[in-house]
Amino acid sequence: MKVLRTISIEVLSDLKALDRVLSQFNQIYLDFIPDRDWLQCRLTLAVGFTNAGKHAYQNLPINIPIRIEALPRKTDLEIQIWDYGFAFALHSLIAKSFQKYNIWLGSGWEITI
Numbered sequence: 001m002k003v004l005r006t007i008s009i010e011v012l013s014d015l016k017a018l019d020r021v022l023s024q025f026n027q028i029y030l031d032f033i034p035d036r037d038w039l040q041c042r043l044t045l046a047v048g049f050t051n052a053g054k055h056a057y058q059n060l061p062i063n064i065p066i067r068i069e070a071l072p073r074k075t076d077l078e079i080q081i082w083d084y085g086f087a088f089a090l091h092s093l094i095a096k097s098f099q100k101y102n103i104w105l106g107s108g109w110e111i112t113i
Helices: 015-028 035-056 090-101
Strands: 007-012 065-072 077-082
Touching: 007 015, 015 035, 015 065, 035 065, 035 077
Parallel strands: none
Antiparallel strands: 007 065, 065 077
């Protein structure tokens, strides 16, 4: 499916940059997107950005950028967030968290649009 517009955003990992991220993201709004869906997309972007800023950059200086790209199409909107934090083994983290707390499946946003 054809990408209708593209926006690329690069900001420092400072969480104060969230207003700027959301403001720039609003530039790709298309009239046919229902308000409810648009608000969920904004929430998803805000959560993704703050998670990257809080967790991936936890012990890093705030001058390292977070890159965001949004690609709206007629039927979907793809949001990509790149951070430069340290790599980790997701499967290992899930296994350890599940063993320790036994509540892994009960957490998370699980936003379906």
